[in-house]
Each structure stands twice: as C-alpha cells, then as structure tokens.
Amino acid sequence: MPGPAGVVQMDKASYEQICRILGEKRSFLQGDVACAYGALLAGCDFFAGYPITPATETAETLARLMPRLGGAFVQMEDEIASIAAVIGASWAGSRSLTATSGPGFSLMQENIGYACMSETPCVIVNVQRSGPSTGQPTEPAQGDMMQTRWGSHGDYEIIALAPNSVQECLDMTLLAFNLAEEYRNPVVVLTDGEVGHMREKVILPEYDEIAFTARRQPTVAPADYLPFQSVDESLVPPMATFGTAYRTYVTGLTHKESGLPTTDDAVAHTRLITRLVEKITRHRVELTRVEEQFLDDAEVAVIVYGITSRVALNAVRTLRQQGVKAGYLRLIGIWPFPEEKVRQLGERVSRIIVPEMNLGQLVHRIRELVPDSCQVSALPSIGGRVHLPAEISSALMTDRKSPEPEGQHHV
C-alpha cells in the first residue's frame, strides 16, 4: 500500500507523470481547477474537503486526478473534519490541501489556529463568496480578508495570497505549498467566486520553473531533537513527521521546545508566541508580493487585490489616456501585510482609493500605514457585483470632501 515514508519530493519523473495526467501544456480552465493543478504540481498528495459552492470544482478535480497519481482524496463529513484531516496528513509527511468557501472557512478557524500553534504546513484555498452566513453562495466577494488574519482566537500570523487570474490560481497555489513548508505554517489562497469560476488560458510551468521546497528534517538523533526549537535565524524548526521514530509530541496547548505542555508559564508562552509571530513578520520583505504599474509619477493611486484589480487596472489605464497621473498597486501577498510598499506609496500620492468587494477591510490596514497627508477612501461593492472601471476612475478623481457618488457608502 502506498503512502509516503518520509517527505514528498518532486523529481523530474514525478513532474512528467503529473503533466501527463494534466494533459495539454496550454489549456482553458476554471480558477478552481487551476488551484487543483497548482496543488498537484506542488507535490500535493492529500486532499480532504467538503462540497461547497463556489469551491467544489477543486475537490471534484482532485477526486478525479489524485488517485491516478497515487495520492489520497478524502471527502470528510464537514469542514472542521476536513482541515483536521489535512493537519493530520501533514504530520504523516504529506503535502495537504483543503478548499472551501466562507461558511466552511468559518468552521475551520479553530483548527487553523491549531495549525499555527503546532506549526503544521498545510494549504487552504478559500474561494470567497458573499456573506455573512449563507449569504449569496454563487456570488463572489472579498469578505474574508480580515477573517483570514484574525479568524482564530489568540495571537498568530498567517500567510495569504490573492490571485487575480486563473493562471495565478495555479501559480499561487503551487507557491502556497512551498511557503507552507518553508515557514511551517498554514497558507491561505484567497480567491473568490469570480476568479474561481471564470475560465482563462493556463500554461503549465516547466519543470525548471517550479521551485520545490521540501520539508526540513531534523539532523539530530531522536533523543536530541526538540520539535519546537528554532535552530537558526529563520526561527522555523525542522519537522520530524510521524512514523520516523522521533516519537514527536504535538499539542495545541502552550508548549516547551520539547513539545510538552506548559500551561501556566507566562515566560514560556511569550517565548513561543513571539517566535511563531516573528518567524513570519521577520520575513515580511521576502513575503511581499505586489504588482506595481504607473506608480513612478503617480499623484493618485488605487490599492487593489483579487478580481477587482482587473477592472482597476482598466480604470487606471483610461485615466492615463486622459492625462491623469493615476497609479496601480496590486497586493498579491495579503498577509503578512506588505507594509513598506503601502507606506511608501502613501508618502508619494495625495489620494488612495481602495476598491474592495466588502464594506471596507484592508482599507483600515492601509489607513494605519499612510501619513495624514494622503486621503484614503474605501470603495465598497457588495452583493456579488464586481466594480465597474468607471466607478474606480471616478473615485480616483473625486476629492474625499466632495459628496459621495450615489449608492456608495463612505467607510
């Protein structure tokens, strides 16, 4: 019976086998399907999930393809169980994935916190839909940006990426697996119902274009191994997976470097949580991923992410044609927040518009970072409607003190 003995590796033969299963190097795919392809190319060998619109196609794709590649697809009884199985599989040495949308993502929060606390690499694709509650299941939204950051209780850091195209669904999911291993942390791919369900051309990356970050293994004997001790400046400890005779102890309780619980020691708790946070924030620059266009001489700018960036770029181009010095900053890495890029932009432009498919989430983080000389305005669109380019260009041209356009709420 198969099942990885140690950790997953991606050699050329494995890559070629995956490509044979995926078919054409160029294809026309849905975003959800591209996430599944990206996962497989990253060496993902375990998926657990529960059907939910608009994320189900990721599960369906992996249900079909995973058995042909020797991996495991498991449909669990709910999303709590799905993320739990994903974490369990990760400790069994696998590269594991789940995919869900708002209601399922809400259910997963406690165990996502567990993954952060236990430093378990895993990937969660959240195809955002309109909420709260059941909301509009088939409609896109960006309502989970802050839930991704703060959804579980307590202090922790998370890594999140927001693709804006089907190609990026593949690329970002692939990257997410490597970041999960590098930082021993859960990584969230934040797509939305629009990116997830639209179809675009996708080109599979070549073997030498794919970076592969293997799980770092301990180099010391089991008796000397401390599974939660950082051994270098990365602050990320090597990870002995189950079945490798290290008899690793893993808990969500506050723990010592040995893994054993210590629940009433303020010093131990502070040391642990500070390291868990700093292993991400210390690498904020490496984790910053943005797309910058027309920023060199920009006087006003849009900060945008996900599907909204597609229309925002259109709006900025139109304004440029009209001679307006508009700029475009797209956030690809959402968490940890690309603070320096936003701060620098705020120092250079007089106005920043933040179109989001929510009533204002990342806009608050942006306001914290820019000087008072820069006006920051939210431009919300909810109900499943992606902004129109004209709304964004109009907002870029509108002074905050002027009346708000009808039907829009200043946040």
Added chain:
Amino acid sequence: MKLSQTETPPEDCCEDSNHRLHKYLRQETLPTTFCVGCGCGTVLGAFAQAVDELSLPPEEIVMVTGIGCSSWIPSPYFKADTLHTTHGRALAFATGVKVMLPRMKVIVIAGDGDIAGIGGNHLIHAARRNIDLTVFMVNNWNYGMTGGQMSPTTPQGALTTTSPYHNVEPPLKAAELVAAAGANYVSRWTTYHVFPLAEAMQYAISKKGFSFVEIIAQCPVSYGKMVNMRSGSDFLNLYRDTSIRIEQARELSEEELVDKIVVGKLVERDAEEYVTKLYQVNSEQSAHKE
C-alpha cells in the same frame, strides 16, 4: 502484571523504573496529573499492558487525542508520536494520519464529552467508513476537566453542576451507536474489569477496521462530588454490582436493563476497511492511466 487501583496518590510509582511497562511512558511527565481515585491511570496501565502483550513497538504507533482528562492518558504520558488535537476532532485528525501512514497503528484515546459529545458526528462517520483506527472512549459520565458538568453520557436523573436539580436527558449509548454505524469491533468494559479490559484493548488494536472500546471509568472528584461518591472504590463497587455480561443482557427487557452497565463484545465483523479500499481505487486507476 501490576495494575493497582490505589486510593492514595501513587507518588512513588514513577520511581519504579524497573516496572516492565515503565518504558512506555514519558518519564519527564510523571507523576500524572490525574486526581486521587481517577480511572485514567487504570486505563493507561491497561493500554500499556495491551501494547506490551502485542510486542508492538511504540515507534509504530501514532496516538491521537482530543481535549479533556482522558485525552491526557496518552498525551503526554505514553511515549509515541502524539497529536493532541482540538476538542472533539481527534478522529478527523486521525483519519488524515491513517490515510497517509497506513503502516502505523493509529490509536485514539479520549473522553465521552470529546468523542460522543462535540465530536459525535466524526464518530459516526469514522465508524461508517470503517477506517482502521482504534478508539478507546473513556466514559466518566461527565465533563471532568471543567469541573463536573453533565455530558451526553450522564445518567438520567444524575446531579451535575449543570444539572443541579437532576439531569432530564437520557444518556447516549455510544457503543451501540458505533456498532450500528458499521464498526468492525465494539466492546464495553469498566475499570473494575481490568483484565478483560486490557484483553479487549489488545484485541481492538489488532483488529482491522474501526474498533471501539467504551471504557466506563470513575471520576470521583468532579462527578462524584455531586452524587456523593467521593472515592474511586465507590465507583468500582457500583460497576461490579451493576454490570452485566452482554450474553445475559440479551435475555432481559429494556426495563430490566435500566441502570445496568452492559459489558462485553457488542459486535465483531470483518468488513473491508476504508484505507485499503481507497488505495485499491488508486491501483485500478494507475493500471489504465498510461
């Protein structure tokens, strides 16, 4: 075999490093934090005995636990790969471990509140899949770690801190539920029945498919304080006096079985287990994929 039920804190037991079961424990975690008279120590002893009888190397075991006193039986005391998870979710975590490490014995020890209460849905579906996990559900009739609240298994009429006038809910028959859901092996014993319990645990670990042993275990501190049974022996006497073998119980009516603890093997089947079937699909697919 030394499986003592003591009424005083066994302060010196961890110093008996010559005991043949001592090697299975994480020395630095001893003595245990279990209360005086708690049944968890008996379960830990019976479990170590079962592992020892099987000559099962701890390196081939993954322990998965939830939250609550009985989750502490293996976690942190039993020295194997251990995933001490969130409340109620041990079986779901264990599913991921077992699917990706089928060669390992994946064993869950947790309480009634954890497995049958908050985690009840996972219990039904793990049993339905008949996944090759071994589950020891330690049933102490209450939420002990939080100080003695009623749980899904609290007897009707019992006093607890959240049923201070009397519990109006009937208890869940967890073992019967698991048997109905499709598990390959289900039995129930109490901490009074130490030897049959250790044998049942041994059998459950060896049995392919979902195996489940419900272990009725005393909680004289959190539960006992409200029902005026303050020592471990109060409960052991109760278990002795009210337990009835399943073979005899089958002759009795439901009314006659009220307040009885039915012990013994409820079910044994040889249905094919989940992970094997999962990888059979892979073999079929890889056979005609090229």
